[in-house]
Amino acid sequence: MDFYSCFDSDPQDIDLFCIAIGRPDRSRKQQHIGIYYTSATGDTKFLHQPFHYHALESDPEDKYLWLDVPLDADNKMHMATFCAMVAEENPKGIAYSICHKGTSFTKTGKFHTESQFAGLTCATFVMQIFESQVLPIIDVKNWKHIPSDKDWQNQILQVLVKYGGVEKDSDYYLFQKKRLADGVARFKPEAVAAAAVSPDAPHSPSDILDCSNEILEAAIAHSNKV
Amino acid sequence: MIACELPTENAMTSYIQGHDVTEAVNISARRATRSSVVSIVRFPLNTAQSTASIPARVYSTEYFSLYKKAPWVSDFYGNSKSLDNVKSLLPYYKSINELLKNHEYETCNSFLRFVKAKDLSDVLLVGLLRLTSSWKDDLPEWTRLLSSVTTEMSSRGKDPLVSLKGLI
Structure with missing residues (x-):
């Protein structure tokens, strides 16, 4: 697996569409994932889900590694164009949520949810970009939630309240709590990155465990260097 | 802005129905020979894109209806x-x-109907199908396009099973 970083490459030289992953804040031990893609201007842009209704597009940053995806040139160009459209169609960002079920970009590149309170994390955002163009990378049905998922999801809910403007008595918050209690699978950024860069998708957790660990190690090592 | 004026759908249909015509040449010719046109549809011809290459296309009631609703299709087919x-x-x-x-959906289906796989760029061979795939149940022409794209890909030396993964 080839990792690219600011130490050996220029994000402006990406091959149209690739995965970007990093640990933006060393103290938080939390990875963030998105997509580097070639925009209509020819510049590389970073498409990602940063937080609750934050802008989806920004410039590449040194704190991220990037990895190629196993798509042919035509599909990469199509995906880059689709990313440009998603950025334009969702200028105010989209909801951040641990519940991605029923969400999609299939409706015109504009974020769509069947449930009023569903949304995406950075990882499920990347998954849905692929899924919406009939290139699923994760076998969602065989991706079960594990007890430790709840710890992270609880933290996310606290962050949504503290920084996302979500009220604790709001329907949005209560919906998240209920789903959390029911058990919602977590998709870690490194696992989604591994699924995106591994051939023969969609993948189950066991398919990509080694690759996921390798990406995590690389992201941590990179965050210590930057 | 130079604009060529096309007769309305009704006026044109009796004249051209069922005939293959080349757009730019015949549009101008028809315009010159017909003066009693009730209303018009503007058809810009002076853009760099639209004058680049205008292929022969079947003129039909459906095409005129499509063009009126989505004028950009003319440039698309030409480029x-x-x-x-x-x-x-x-x-x-x-x-x-x-x-x-x-x-x-009807307009989009008409748009797909007039797409010829051999006239598509390599990217559009996969892009059009992926972009519209979520609505394929509402777009009967999607399946025809998939079939013609598959054939065209093979003729261009591409493997449809790879490029169209998930679609076939």
């Missing part, structure tokens, strides 16, 4: 072979999405 980067593709992706967003 689809050269649409191979984000800048050139994006406006058409947005236009197609606009149809779908507004639930204009």
Whole structure:
């Protein structure tokens, strides 16, 4: 697996569409994932889900590694164009949520949810970009939630309240709590990155465990260097 | 802005129904020979894109109806072979999405009906199908396009099973 970083490459030289992953804040031990893609201007842009209704597009940053995806040139160009459209169609960002079920970009590149309170994390955002163009990378049905998922999801809910403007008595918050209690699978950024860069998708957790660990190690090592 | 004026659908239909014509040449000719046109549809011809290459296309009631609702299709059909980067593709992706967003499935289906796989760029061979795949149940022409794209890909030396993964 080839990792690219600011130490050996220029994000402006990406091959149209690739995965970007990093640990933006060393103290938080939390990875963030998105997509580097070639925009209509020819510049590389970073498409990602940063937080609750934050802008989806920004410039590449040194704190991220990037990895190629196993798509042919035509599909990469199509995906880059689709990313440009998603950025334009969702200028105010989209909801951040641990519940991605029923969400999609299939409706015109504009974020769509069947449930009023569903949304995406950075990882499920990347998954849905692929899924919406009939290139699923994760076998969602065989991706079960594990007890430790709840710890992270609880933290996310606290962050949504503290920084996302979500009220604790709001329907949005209560919906998240209920789903959390029911058990919602977590998709870690490194696992989604591994699924995106591994051939023969969609993948189950066991398919990509080694690759996921390798990406995590690389992201941590990179965050210590930057 | 130079604009060539086309007769309305009704006026044109009796004259051309069932005939294959080349757009630019015959549009001008018809315009010159017909003076009693009730209303008109504007057909811009002076853009760099629209004058680049205008292929022969079957004129029919459906095509006129499509053109009136989505004038951009004329440029698309004329330039689809050269649409191979984000800048050139994006406006058409947005236009197609606009149809779908507004639930204009019939118009989008007509648009797909007049797409010829051999006139599409390599990117559009996969892009058109992926972009519209979520609505394929509402777009009967999608399946025909998939079939013709599969054949065209093979003739271009591409493996449809790879490029069209998930679609076939």
